[in-house]
Amino acid sequence: MSDTSDSAVRTYIEAHRTAFLDDLADWLRIPSVSAQPDHDADVRRSADWLAAKLKETGFLSTEILHTDGAPAVFAEWLSDDPSAPTVLVYGHHDVQPAAVEDGWHTDPFEPVLKDGRLYARGAADDKGQVFFHTLGVRAHLAVTGRTTPAVNLKLLIEGEEESGSPHFRDLVEAHADRLAADVVIVSDTGMWSETTPTVCTGMRGLAECEITFQGPDQDIHSGSFGGAVPNPATAAARLVAALHDDDERITIPGFYDGIAELTEAERELFSELPFDEAEWLRTAKSRAPHGEKGLTTLERIWARPTAEVNGIGGGYQGPGGKTIIPSSAMVKLSFRLVAGQDPARIEKLVTDWVATRVPAGIGHEITFSAGTRPCLTPLDHPALQSVVRAMGRAFGSKIRFTREGGSGPAADLQDVLGAPVLFLGISVPSDGWHAPNEKVEIDLLLKGVETTAHLWGDLGGC
Amino acid sequence: MSDTSDSAVRTYIEAHRTAFLDDLADWLRIPSVSAQPDHDADVRRSADWLAAKLKETGFLSTEILHTDGAPAVFAEWLSDDPSAPTVLVYGHHDVQPAAVEDGWHTDPFEPVLKDGRLYARGAADDKGQVFFHTLGVRAHLAVTGRTTPAVNLKLLIEGEEESGSPHFRDLVEAHADRLAADVVIVSDTGMWSETTPTVCTGMRGLAECEITFQGPDQDIHSGSFGGAVPNPATAAARLVAALHDDDERITIPGFYDGIAELTEAERELFSELPFDEAEWLRTAKSRAPHGEKGLTTLERIWARPTAEVNGIGGGYQGPGGKTIIPSSAMVKLSFRLVAGQDPARIEKLVTDWVATRVPAGIGHEITFSAGTRPCLTPLDHPALQSVVRAMGRAFGSKIRFTREGGSGPAADLQDVLGAPVLFLGISVPSDGWHAPNEKVEIDLLLKGVETTAHLWGDLGGC
Ligand SMILES: [Zn+2]
Ligand SMILES: [Zn+2]
Numbered sequence: 001m002s003d004t005s006d007s008a009v010r011t012y013i014e015a016h017r018t019a020f021l022d023d024l025a026d027w028l029r030i031p032s033v034s035a036q037p038d039h040d041a042d043v044r045r046s047a048d049w050l051a052a053k054l055k056e057t058g059f060l061s062t063e064i065l066h067t068d069g070a071p072a073v074f075a076e077w078l079s080d081d082p083s084a085p086t087v088l089v090y091g092h093h094d095v096q097p098a099a100v101e102d103g104w105h106t107d108p109f110e111p112v113l114k115d116g117r118l119y120a121r122g123a124a125d126d127k128g129q130v131f132f133h134t135l136g137v138r139a140h141l142a143v144t145g146r147t148t149p150a151v152n153l154k155l156l157i158e159g160e161e162e163s164g165s166p167h168f169r170d171l172v173e174a175h176a177d178r179l180a181a182d183v184v185i186v187s188d189t190g191m192w193s194e195t196t197p198t199v200c201t202g203m204r205g206l207a208e209c210e211i212t213f214q215g216p217d218q219d220i221h222s223g224s225f226g227g228a229v230p231n232p233a234t235a236a237a238r239l240v241a242a243l244h245d246d247d248e249r250i251t252i253p254g255f256y257d258g259i260a261e262l263t264e265a266e267r268e269l270f271s272e273l274p275f276d277e278a279e280w281l282r283t284a285k286s287r288a289p290h291g292e293k294g295l296t297t298l299e300r301i302w303a304r305p306t307a308e309v310n311g312i313g314g315g316y317q318g319p320g321g322k323t324i325i326p327s328s329a330m331v332k333l334s335f336r337l338v339a340g341q342d343p344a345r346i347e348k349l350v351t352d353w354v355a356t357r358v359p360a361g362i363g364h365e366i367t368f369s370a371g372t373r374p375c376l377t378p379l380d381h382p383a384l385q386s387v388v389r390a391m392g393r394a395f396g397s398k399i400r401f402t403r404e405g406g407s408g409p410a411a412d413l414q415d416v417l418g419a420p421v422l423f424l425g426i427s428v429p430s431d432g433w434h435a436p437n438e439k440v441e442i443d444l445l446l447k448g449v450e451t452t453a454h455l456w457g458d459l460g461g462c
Numbered sequence: 463m464s465d466t467s468d469s470a471v472r473t474y475i476e477a478h479r480t481a482f483l484d485d486l487a488d489w490l491r492i493p494s495v496s497a498q499p500d501h502d503a504d505v506r507r508s509a510d511w512l513a514a515k516l517k518e519t520g521f522l523s524t525e526i527l528h529t530d531g532a533p534a535v536f537a538e539w540l541s542d543d544p545s546a547p548t549v550l551v552y553g554h555h556d557v558q559p560a561a562v563e564d565g566w567h568t569d570p571f572e573p574v575l576k577d578g579r580l581y582a583r584g585a586a587d588d589k590g591q592v593f594f595h596t597l598g599v600r601a602h603l604a605v606t607g608r609t610t611p612a613v614n615l616k617l618l619i620e621g622e623e624e625s626g627s628p629h630f631r632d633l634v635e636a637h638a639d640r641l642a643a644d645v646v647i648v649s650d651t652g653m654w655s656e657t658t659p660t661v662c663t664g665m666r667g668l669a670e671c672e673i674t675f676q677g678p679d680q681d682i683h684s685g686s687f688g689g690a691v692p693n694p695a696t697a698a699a700r701l702v703a704a705l706h707d708d709d710e711r712i713t714i715p716g717f718y719d720g721i722a723e724l725t726e727a728e729r730e731l732f733s734e735l736p737f738d739e740a741e742w743l744r745t746a747k748s749r750a751p752h753g754e755k756g757l758t759t760l761e762r763i764w765a766r767p768t769a770e771v772n773g774i775g776g777g778y779q780g781p782g783g784k785t786i787i788p789s790s791a792m793v794k795l796s797f798r799l800v801a802g803q804d805p806a807r808i809e810k811l812v813t814d815w816v817a818t819r820v821p822a823g824i825g826h827e828i829t830f831s832a833g834t835r836p837c838l839t840p841l842d843h844p845a846l847q848s849v850v851r852a853m854g855r856a857f858g859s860k861i862r863f864t865r866e867g868g869s870g871p872a873a874d875l876q877d878v879l880g881a882p883v884l885f886l887g888i889s890v891p892s893d894g895w896h897a898p899n900e901k902v903e904i905d906l907l908l909k910g911v912e913t914t915a916h917l918w919g920d921l922g923g924c
Contacts, residue, residue: 204685208783217747223666223868226798227768228759229743230752234702234771237793240695241703281691285679288823290692297690306689309696310786311777316794321670321831323796323869324772331699332778334785336688361750369783406685 006393008143009453013446016135020449021118021442023053024131025111027093028120034070034094034163043159046093047071050130050157057134058141059155065175067167070094070159074178077137077153084460086152088181090413091130091188092161095122096434103436116442123440124431129187130157132426132445136452143453150460154181158409161188165409169370172416183383183420183459184413187448189404190427192273194441197395198402199387200423204305205337205374206407207346211239211354212330214363219315219324226325230361233314236329239357243307243333247293250307252353258340262303266379269401270298283429302403306336336405343371372407375414375421386458387422387451394450424451468855470605471915475908478597482911483580483904485515486593487573489555490582496532496556496625505532505621508555512592512619513537519596520603521617527637529629532556532621536640539599539615546922548614550643552875553592553650554623557584558896565898578904585902586893591649592619594888594907598914605915612922616643620871623650627871631832634878643881645845645921648872649910652889653864654735656903659857660864661849662885666767667799667836668869669808673701673816674792676825681777681786688787692823695776698791701819705769705795709755712769714815720802724765728841731863732760745891764865768798798867805833834869837876837883845921849884852917856909886913 013020032046033039050073051062059075073093078084098108098121106112111120118128137149144150156179158168172179192198215232216225245251262270275298277289291300314329316322335346347368358364377384379401391399404423414421426448432438475482494508495501512535513524521537535555540546560570560583568574573582580590599611606612618641620630634641654660677694678687707713737760739751753762776791778784797808809830820826839846841863853861866885876883888910894900 206685206785208785210783215748220746220748221868222768222770222772222796223668223798223866225746225748225763226770226796226867227766228751228753228762229746229748230750231771233774234706237699237702237771237774240699243696284682284687284691286677286682286687286691286823287825288692288821289690290821290823291690300690301687304689306684308684308688308785308787309693309699309777310684310784311779311788312695312699312791313775313779315771315773317773317775317792321672321794321796322772323668323670323770325770326773329774330779332783334684334688334783336685359750359752361748361752363749404685405688406683 005143009139009450012139012142013135013449016138017446020135021113024118024128025120027053027127027131028111028122029109031109031121032094032159033097034160036097040070043070043094047073047159050093051075053134054155057138065171067160067171069163069167072156072158072171074175075155077149079150079152079460080148081150081460084151085182086154086180087459088154088156088179088184088413088417088419089133090156090184090186090410092126092158093130094159094162095127096125096162098436105437117439118442119437119439121438123438124427125433125438126161126188128440128445129425129427129448132448133187133452135449137456139449139453140456144457144462149456150462151456153456154179161409168409169412169416172412176416179417181417181419183422184410184417186410186421186423187425188408189423189425190429190431191425192400192402194428194444196274196400197391197397198400199384199391200402200404200425201379201384202339202376203374203404203410204407205341205343205411206372207335207337207343207350207368208333208371209347209350209366209368210330210332211236211364211366212328213314213358214328216325216327219327222323222325229325230359231325232362233326233329235359235362236312236314236331239354240309240312240331242357248291250305252349254349255305255346259305259338260340262299266303267299270296270302272400273298273402301405303338305338305341308334310334336407337374339374339376341374343373347371373411373415375411377420377422381420383420383459384422386455387424390451390455390458393454394447467605471601471912474601474604475597475911478600479908482597483575486580486590487582489515489589489593490573490584491571493571493583494556494621495559496622498559502532505556509533509535509621512555515596516617519600527633529622529633531625531629534618534620534633536637537617539611541612541614541922542610543612543922546613547644548616548642549921550616550618550641550646550875550879550881551595552618552646552648552872554588554620555592556621556624557589558587558624560898567899579901580904581899581901583900585900586889587895587900588623588650590902590907591887591889591910594910595649595914597911599918601911601915602918606919606924611918612924613918615918616641623871630871631874631878634874638878641879643879646872646875646879646881646883648883648885649887650870651866651885651887652891652893653887654862656890656906658736658862659853659859660862661846661853662864662866662887663841663846664801664838665836665866665872666869667803667805667873668834669797669799669805669812669830670795670833671809671812671828671830672792672794673698673826673828674790675776675820676790678787678789681789684785684787691787692821693787694824695788695791697821697824698774698776698793701816702771702774702793704819710753712767714811716811717767717808721767721800722802724761728765729761732758732764734862735760735864763867765800767800767803770796772796798869799836801836801838803836805835809833835873835877837873839882839884843882845882845884848917848920849886852913852920855916856912
């Protein structure tokens with residue numbers, strides 16, 4: 001952790017910058033769109049390309065892991081230090097769909113370097129952020145004079161993240177022994193901004209259900225029967241309305257049990273970020289903030305659970321009117337969860353609560369899909385401190401903390417491998433994930449390289 | 463009002479029964495389905511057939527009234543008594559769709575006489591109930607020895623009732639002078655049962671609206687933004703839930719203003735009817751009664767206003783889940799109204815109330831379609847007493863009172879012509895309106911003839 005090694009890393013990276021960017025551009029030319037079946041061969045080609053590149057980088061073992069869907073890539077470079085900790089890096093090699101018609105200024109699969117940015121689908125999400133690990137480990141070896149990394153380094157780069165990772169948990173369970181690690185590093189998130197480097201310390205979990213409400217055996221006439229039998233659309237609406245109290249807290253008994261309330265120190269850390277609510281609302285395409293009483297927007301999206309209606313439907317939805325009492329209605333609900341909440345327990349609480357709320361004469365069914373557990377790394381976790389130190393050296397400034405409001409396959413790694421999950425990403429909000437003209441800032445990409453060059457030494461204690 | 467004239471009427475009807483049923487069967491053979499464009503010519507043929515038949519019956523003037531849709535038939539037979547009151551009979555000559563595949567045991571447009579019933583589409587709704595007026599007026603003349611009826615008799619038989627009467631109000635307004643009457647008699651309803659003859663004294667009115675709720679400019683991610691911006695589907699659900707209080711009374715301020723509460727005498731009249739709630743629930747295809755606290759089912763559907771959700775929709779309604787905050791949501795509401803409530807005033811009350819309930823950050827729009835006013839005939843109205851007397855003579859038993867929960871074009875006649883609306887129908891619930899194997903009971907059909915034979919004399923004071 002010396003100024004000398006910092007500048008040695010920079011020199012090494014500068015020397016390899018052009019080849020690194022050329023290689024990344026080659027990979028970005030492969031349109032590995034997992035959601036579009038006509039790109040299946042491209043996704044396989046992307047996996048093969050990455051496996052070959054990792055072998056060339058020096059990983060001693062590289063392998064394609066097949067799933068019932070698109071293949072993942074697994075690579076291993078073990079340390080010759082028997083006491084070295086084991087790190088598993090997670091990322092994905094598939095990308096979102098992209099077409100010039102969507103508003104791209106250039107071909108999304110023909111990378112363009114311009115004004116210090118590399119434009120291409122996947123430049124930031126997630127090929128760029130996977131790829132900085134290749135040069136990072138080389139820089140680590142070069143400046144430490146080691147022949148093997150100071151950590152046992154494993155990479156698991158999946159091929160279906162943009163399709164919802166349908167086979168990821170099976171994959172992790174099938175290969176749990178080989179994937180075993182002391183810490184998981186997910187490189188598939190971002191930072192607050194170019195000028196405010198941050199590390200993400202957690203993601204929310206998720207429980208999702210659909211509830212159907214059965215009223216009359218068929219739509220019945222609202223004149224003949226209206227006012228005298230229960231209406232399933234009304235029952236659905238009342239259930240949704242009853243989810244929250246006047247302070248926008250969720251009313252389901254036991255829902256908040258076990259949640260660690262935000263500490264003053266954590267709230268202070270959130271408030272240090274240069275949050276611009278008007279700008280955030282523009283991103284949310286919304287007109288007003290709204291949520292649990294007494295909390296800021298960042299506290300609401302990062303540290304508090306939610307109950308949202310994703311869909312609601314019942315009765316006649318076409319043009320004009322139709323004077324019926326609908327036969328049935330349904331709502332789709334999703335609950336974002338925070339540390340201390342378990343999706344299986346939430347499923348039971350919601351199920352029990354719904355059963356008490358449905359009126360006599362209305363039948364109901366509730367179905368949950370597989371839940372996702374929340375991840376949260378304690379701020380004093382030693383590995384997190386390593387990440388903060390390594391980023392601090394790369395960025396030359398104070399590293400602050402963020403969280404993610406969403407939920408991701410990282411939770412499967414945490415659950416199956418029993419290892420803490422850390423997040424190391426250098427993308428910024430303007431990178432345009434899933435949008436036209438996705439790009440990555442070259443300077444930040446190289447800071448990612450630099451961070452990992454320091455991180456393996458820090459984690460490995462050298 | 464003598465036993466002699468009662469038996470004379472019966473004798474006359476018996477003598478003409480066969481020709482009457484043969485003629486009705488001819489009319490029922492015309493598939494005048496107004497909702498199916500390929501039957502447009504049949505609807506026109508049905509109007510022509512009826513106009514010719516009314517001319518043959520003796521109506522001095524018969525005419526096809528054209529609309530922007532299907533034609534109506536207007537016929538007039540004025541009294542030679544200059545002080546005779548004027549009666550306008552309303553019915554319709556179009557029918558619901560019908561096909562053998564729907565479960566008919568015989569061709570729906572080839573009438574079958576069996577076990578004292580006439581089976582055909584339109585037998586009860588509404589050709590049979592229009593047609594009893596043809597023999598009724600002849601019987602009236604025959605037994606009174608008159609050459610013209612004791613009332614100025616007008617018939618308006620529309621051709622679009624089963625399609626929602628889209629041009630009916632325009633028609634009535636365009637011909638208001640010629641349709642002018644002291645009383646309107648609607649023959650398009652039914653009685654309680656074969657053994658409990660009743661007269662309907664009112665229909666509920668109707669106000670209908672659609673409310674759209676605008677949230678984010680597009681669907682947004684429920685992880686990134688959930689819990690911190692308002693959700694339009696939640697807003698829609700909360701609005702619906704807020705429509706009623708715990709006693710299932712509607713909470714919109716002023717909604718009940720001006721309603722005459724049910725008197726003890728009216729409640730007593732309702733309770734005299736042999737109501738079987740289990741049987742009613744089967745008709746409603748529902749599993750439990752539900753509604754305003756402290757009221758019976760009949761009170762709820764006949765004498766109280768409602769707020770029903772006819773449709774609700776927003777967000778993702780396909781299979782599986784989608785973790786979004788929807789961009790928009792909508793609800794379709796209908797309000798059944800009772801005497802004392804005006805659709806225009808209800809529209810304003812609902813509009814104002816909705817505006818106060820939509821949360822900050824959610825845009826909304828509310829659109830009402832044309833409303834229908836409620837009809838209610840006071841039990842002591844002289845014309846209603848005439849109907850009760852005439853029915854009492856025909857049926858030989860006490861006539862009780864019902865109401866209709868639905869709303870109908872009768873209200874347009876009440877509004878435009880300023881005349882009270884009475885209901886004279888002999889159909890029973892088992893007749894199967896809008897269902898396969900629709901039929902009419904021949905005995906009841908002839909009681910309809912008999913009732914009108916007495917009614918014109920009673921109303922005309924002879
Ligand atoms: Zn990604
Ligand atoms: Zn009808």
